[in-house]
Every structure is written in structure tokens, then in C-alpha cells.
Amino acid sequence: MKKSPILEEEAERELSDIFHEIRQVFRISGVNLNFRKWATYHKFFPVLWDAIRPIAETRLFEDSSDHIRALAAQLADRLPRLKITPSVFLGESQNFQIQAALQIYHYINPKLLVITSVVEYACHHPTLSPFQPHQPDHELIPRGVPRGMYPMEMIDDPPEDLTLRKTFRDIERTLGLTDINSDYRTLALWPEYLVAAWHRLKPIVKHPQYLEAIMVLREAAQHQASDLLPRLALSDHQIDLLGRSRNDFLETTSHFTHLLPPLMLNILLMSLDWRSSQELAVSPFPAEFQSPVIGPSS
Template sequence: MANPRQVSEHEAQGEVERVLHEMRQTLRVTGLDVTVRTWAGFERFLVAMWEAMGPNTETRAFEAAADEVRAQAVEAAERLGRLGAWEAAVLGDSQRYHVRGALELYHYLNPKMLVFTSAVKLALQDEHVGALQPLGSAERVERGAPARMMAMEAVDERPDDARLRGLFKDIQETVGPPALPGEFRGLALWPGYLEAAWERLKPRMRTEEWARACDTLLETSRRLARRLPYEVALSKERLEVLREDAELIQRVTVQSEWRLPVLVLGMATLVGDVGDLERRLPFPAEARLVPDFVVAEELR
């Protein structure tokens, strides 16, 4: 079955463009992952989903949930041991600087996307997600990507380089649908490093220890998603009312949630392999002190 169409921020128009911009600002990142770009192919769903999830995403509770998932992944990666890819890859100082930046970006983003996707998936299965706190009562964090966060860049999903095409095919088959994860396309800007990393990461992904760690990450994500401060007003019924391809949206969401623990642990492993990168809190979030009406202007 063909992968659903993705919509990038550069292609987006109208309400999709608005939502993707708001998501990037609220998630505090320089780009969005393949799960969001796939959801963006369903405009009415994307708008309704963000309306339901947006208030939680800007809270300290959501940030802390992602931090907890990330810390758990770091501990699991430490138990599994160093990978050795960082030392094996032949990279210049400038290349190492940029690879480090890419690793930090996805190490920050992936745990957020896991908690986010767990919340959406559970809600679409008619599970209660979120508490019943009054909107605006939970502490919020500042919007916008940190100044030192690397821009999200990537090679084309179908590169001219036959070696990369083969590598992408192997990665996609190993980690599963819905599409090639963005971090591997990003790391492909340095093919030698990606090859060294994947050569060592793939066998580890097939171990029982890895599978158990991913199962635990998924359980943690769902537990934390259920405890977000605001109720998530999504359901099977609302999805049907939107007159989108409900079955395909459900499938993509389930696939993404199942795969994200693998990506979270994979990135924690690569970050730990570098040695001196911040592993638990790569981009600490400050409390938001700016009034809402000012923030609303910034989001436009």
C-alpha cells in the first residue's frame, strides 16, 4: 500500500500553513516530523486535531512529559552501551559540529512527538485523555525554537545517490511505516556518519533488550498523555464527522505511535555515543511571561 501524501511547511497553504506554523512555534522546534507532515494531508483533521491538542502542547506539563520520556530513553541507551559510530565516522570539525546540532534537534523533538501522538491515538480510540483543568490554568512555556537549535534540513527522500537510496530502503523496512523518518534524511547530509551509525544501530534494534525498552517507553508515553492538564476533545465520532479518510488517519496514527519509541531510543543512543552532548534537557524551556494577546500577534 502506498504511503499517504505528506505536506511540508513549504507546500502548505491556508489553514494547513497556519496550523503547521503554530505547531512549530509551540513545540519549540525548527521543523516538524513526518507524522505531522502526514496528518497535514488531511486538512480538516489537522485543524481539528490541533484545536484539541494545542492547549496541552504549550504547557509545562507537556514539556515535562517529553523530558521524562527522553530521560528514560537515555537510561535505556546507557544500559545498552556505546555504539561506536561517532569515533568510526570520518568527519571534519565543521561536519561534527553540524551533526551534533542535528542530533540535538531530533533528540528534543522525538519525545515530544511520542507523547503528542500517544494523546491523539488514545483519543481517537475513545479513551479519555487529559484532566479537566480550566483552560489557561496550567503553567505555559515560551514559544519558538531556541536560538542555538539547528535548522531542520534533509536530503530528498529519493536521492540521486544509489548508496543512499539503498540505505533509506533498509532503514524504512527496519523501522516500518508510515514513511522514512526525517532524522535519517537529515543525517544523510553526512552519508559517512549515517552509514556508520546505521550499521551499528540496526543490529541493536533487533535485540530483546531494545524491544523491551521501546515497550516501556510506549507505556510511559501513554501514561503521561492521559495525565496532560486539559481534556483532548477528539474521538472516533468527531473523526467521522470531519469526512476525512478516517481509516487511513487511524492507521497512520497507530503506525506512528508504535514506531516513535524506536526513534526516540535510536536518537538517545546516537546522542549518548557522542559523549558530551546534553542528554536529558537539550533545550530547557523558560516559563512564558508574555500576555496572550502579544503571543497571538507573534503566531500570525
């Protein structure tokens, strides 16, 4: 039976604390679908988060994600332009806010792809030599939502608006989603924009160059996960906490590693209406440098 992702506002006690920590460590103004879906594996999720956190708070992880973002920008640049904005009448503030919303996902999606790839790898290769986060070369990045980041605001799914409801279902069908991603729910705050964007995206997602770009991104993320980033400290015993849900969890995680590359490309293609691929190759919220912290985790 399909498990519904846990909404941020419905998270209680320990889960609420973990969601708060996700926002701080991932430097993001909301909790994405990946985590909300993983959170449905109640016993395993806290263990998983304890394993993810030491990786996610390092410069090494941020750099890996930046690398994937830059690669995605390069790949998106070769795809046909959407040119959505000329076809939708948007006010100045709406334009500004859509760009601000796109920036959130342009920032977080590469991080999600890398971490999901790391989790997928770790589940298939339980480790005996867990990640040691506080090596001198593992600088920690600052915690907290970057200044000026737009809140991760989104509409409910299913939406009340019939056109949006149809668009959501079409996105799900076309992209093979089990749940509509936060990205589309955020963009649905401007319904005409999302509908027009999807109208233009839909034919592109079948384009051979688009499909090839997805493969390149997925492989690059797998490479980051297996070679550059040390493994998560997940043991067989911990993975056993999933019980009979083990395969289901692996399937869910694998699903995310498949849907994140197209999501990244879609956000990039929309962003290219406003920014150049060179601009988009750079992190919209670069993590400031700070002195490496050596010692036990606080």
C-alpha cells in the same frame, strides 16, 4: 493508497499557518513527519490542531516530554554503544553540526511521542470533558524556536545518491516505516555518517534489551497520555470528519506511537558517542519559566 506526507514548502494557506504555529508551539525549527502525515487528512487536521495546541503549549506537556526523554536516556545507556565517530572521518564543523542536528530530534521526539499517544488515546476515547488549558497550574511555556537550535535541514527522499537510497530503503524495511523520518533525512546530509550509524544500529534494533526499552517507553508515554495529561477536546462529531479515513488515521497514529520509541533510542545511541546519558537525560532546550497566563487564549 499510501498518502504522501505534505512537504512544508508545499503547504498553502491555512495549512501553512498551522505549520508555522506548530514550529512556534512545539519550539522546533521544522515540521516533523507526524504532522506532515496528519496534514493529509485535510478536513480533520485543523480540528486536530485546535485540540492539540492547548496541551502542547503547557508546562505540563513539556514536563511530561522531559520525563520520557530522561527515561529514554536511562534505557539507552544500558544498550551497546555504537562508537560511530572513530570509524568515519568527519571534520570539526561536521562533528559540531551532526551533534546540533541530533539535538533537534532528541528534543522533539519525546514531545511527538507524548502528543501522538494523547491523540491516539483521544481518538479511542472521545471526550466529554475537554482539556482546560488556562488553569493556574497549567503554566504556558515560551513560544518560538529556541535560540541556537539547528534548522531542520534534510535531503530529499528518494536521495540521488545510490548508497543513501539503499540505506533509506533498508531503514524502512528493518524498522517497518512507511516513510523515512525527518531524522534520517537530516543525518543523510552527512552520508558517510548515516551509513556507518545505520550499519551499527541495525543489529542492535533486534536486541532483546532494545525491544524491551521500546515497550517501556511506549507504556510510559501511554501513561502520560491517559493519566497525566487531560484528554484532547475531540468529540465523536469531530472525529467523524475523517469519514471513511477514520481507520486509516488511527492506523497512521498508532504507527507513529510504535516508531517513535525506537527513533528516540536511535538518536540517543548516536548522541552517546558525544554526550553522557546524564547529560542526555536533560532537555537540550529547556523551556524558560514565565508567569502563568490566565485568561482567554490569544
